[in-house]
Amino acid sequence: MLTLFLSLILSLTPEAEFFETDIVLSKIYIAPEIFDNLLKNPLAINSADYDDLSLIPYLTPKIVKAILNYRQEHGKFKNLNELLSIEGIDQELLDKVRQFLTINPNPVKPKMEMKFRVMNDSLANNYDFKDWALFNRLKIDYGNWGLVLITDKDAQELSLFDFIGTSIAYADKRQQLIIGNYLLDFGKGLILAKPFYQLRPAKALADFKTKEIMPLTSPVENNSLFGFACQKTFGNLRLIGFFSTNWLDAEIDTNGIVKRLIYDGKHIDSATKASQDRLREDLFGARWEYRILGLRLGSTCYHNHYSYRFVPSDSTNSFFGNQITLYGIDWSLLINNYYGYGELGYCLGKGFGFALGILGDWKQFKVQWQLTSTQKNFYSPHSQNFSLTNKKDNLSGKLNLYYNFFRFKTFLEGTTKTDFVLDSLPAKIEAGFSRSEGKLDIALSYKRAFKDDVSKSQGTRLDLAYPLSKQFALGLRIEDHHVLQKLGRGILLRFGTNLSFGGLGYTAQFYWFSVTTAEARIFAYEPGFGSLGNNQSLLGKGIRYFSFLSYKRRPFRAGLKFGITKTDRLNFDAASQIEINL
Structure with a gap:
């Protein structure tokens, strides 16, 4: 009975560290991924028309018409606080939409961002250049146009330009075009989703306006697309088309059979170099989407073709053949503080999958519930869980609760999964709270994992933080x-x-x-900005020193990380990153 109950209310998340994040209640404060173009170029409220204002999250058609009528009767807005004079707009709504609006739009100026990052996980015995990981990004925006150029070199790779990605993009309020490397993110992750997709529980109501075609800005070597994607908006209807020809890393035998796909993009020895760019993937598809009031309906279809075949006899692959056709229907509904969503996917001739969930977002309380299920032959190589090795029917569920009141914050999260084959039901439950007592911040969290109704592991974390001044603070973790x-x-x-x-x-x-076994290892989050923040894996018995030095003054931002770990041997690690924003 317990397993059945958990399977209906809780959900699957990818395997990760026992405590995945350093900040106990960070999920409450994660900013939403909102319409990028509006954030970078807020609408001029004194010239925006009905279609323009309809793009802004939280504004209903009735409120949009009221804004236009007010502007016609009273003239141009002198400041955004005048919106409070319009029926239906209170201070809470104004605070939500303020970031998308402006009185005096800034003149169009070119913007340029340059980022350089170098990292090395082990400096103890080898200072060879090939042991360093390097990443560079150049991003230029001018009006509606954008250019992105990235290069990436993993540790042990010899070429400075082992991976090169580039894209040119154009976007305005009603159309968008990207040529080069890009990502797609439609529906709720079953058919097409950007890598590491996660629907964030806090502030996720703005997902209703999220952009879904985006240029590649990070080195995702084997799960991005290369070609073009475009979209055009006609009132409430949006049409999208995309095409991609990309080369993937794969092991292919002498008979021309794909043994396995390699996703990490590392080419460090003869075997991995031999698998580099061996498999060609051709993909094309289309999507339509219709929005009215708070309802969004959409459908996606695309066809995938590989230059070599997969076979079912190989134990590492459950997909067979060299082509996949996928169909998906998705919906989302935004009503006040409630956001419901769902998606039904079908892999032609193979299997179905679905996702269903609801979010509630209030000032002090937030809740997320989600169910996800796929049949054993449902394959979706560019989905949330990009894989061609699904071999079992499965059902997963998630329930997250967050409560924030005055100086007291708490959360409860639960996840589980069943595959209907093995008589087992892994599950995780995590709970925690934080409170401020004067200057002292206290955070306590507890996590427990189960399998077959038996407790498998448990963990407890206590964090204390005390600011001695505005510039200096102390912290303790047990x-x-x-x-x-x-x-x-x-x-x-x-x-x-x-x-x-x-x-x-x-x-x-x-x-x-002191960590006695690999299963009990501890992941300690070490801060940094961008990709310099990471979870440090601790195993064995020893000590570690870590430092992060940062400098920020426009147009520069720089960071330097350095660590020393002493167990049965001594190890050094270092990383640095420089950003220039002009």
Whole structure:
């Protein structure tokens, strides 16, 4: 009965660290991914027409008409606070839409962003250039036009330009075109989704206006698309078309059979170099979408063709053949503080999948519930869980609750999955709270994992933070991770300091840890900006020192990370990143 109950109310998330994030209640504060063009170029309220204002999240057709009528009767708005004089707009709504509007639009100026990042996970014994990972990005925006150029070199790769990505984009309020490397994100992740897709529970109501065609801005080597994508809006109807020809890393035998796809994009030895760009993927498809009031209906169809065949006899692949056709129907409904969504997907001749969920977003309380299921032969290579190895029917569920009141914040999260084949039901439950007592911030979280109704592992984390001044703060973490079935245990004690002065910031952390087995290892989040933030894996018994030095003053932003770990051996790691925004 317990397994049935959990399978109906909880959900699947990808396997990750026992505590996935450093900030216990960070999910409450994650900003939404909103219509990028509106954020970069807010609408001029004194010249925007009905179609323009209808693009803004939270504004209903009735309120849009009221804004236009008010402007016609009273003349141009002198400031955005005048919107409070319009029926239906209160302070809460104004705060939500303010970021999308402006009184005096800024003149169009070219914007340029340059980013350089170097990283090395082990400096102890080898200072060879090939051990460094390098990433560079150039991004230029001018009016409605944009250019992105990225290069990437993983550790152990010899070429500085092992991966090169580029795209040219044009976008205005009613049309968009991207040529080059790009990503697609439609529906709720079953058919097409950008890598590492996650529908965030907090502020996710703005997902109703999320852009779904985007240029590639990070080195996602084997799950991006290359070609063109375009969209055109006709009132409430939007039409989208896309085409891609891309080369993927794959192991192919002498008979021309694909043994497996390789997603990490690392080419560090003869075997991985031999698999580089071996498999050609041709993809084309279309989508229509209709919006009226708070309802959005959409349908996507695309066809995938590979230059070599997959076979079912290989244990690493369950997909067979060299082509896939996928159909999807999705919907979302926004009513006040409720956001419902769903998607039904069909892999032609193979199987179905569906996703269904609801979000509630109030000032002090948020809730997310979701169910996802796929049949064993449902394959979707560019979906949320991009894979061609689905071999079992499965059902997963998720339930997340968040509550924020005065100085007290708390959350409860649960996930589980069943495959209908094995008599097992893995599940995870995590709960926590934080509270401010004067200057002292306290956060406590507890997580427990189950399988077959038996507790598998549990963990507890206590965080204390105390600011001595606006520039200086102290922090303490105590964490325990106990694997019950394999008798493993991980213990962490961490002391940290934060110092900020002007544009200069400094973070230092000192660790003592004892982890007896790999299953009980502890992941300690180490701060940084952009990709410099990461979870440090701790295993064995030892100590670690970590520091992060940052400097920010327009147009520059720079960061330097350095770490020393002492277990049975000594290891150094370092990373740096420089950004220039003009």
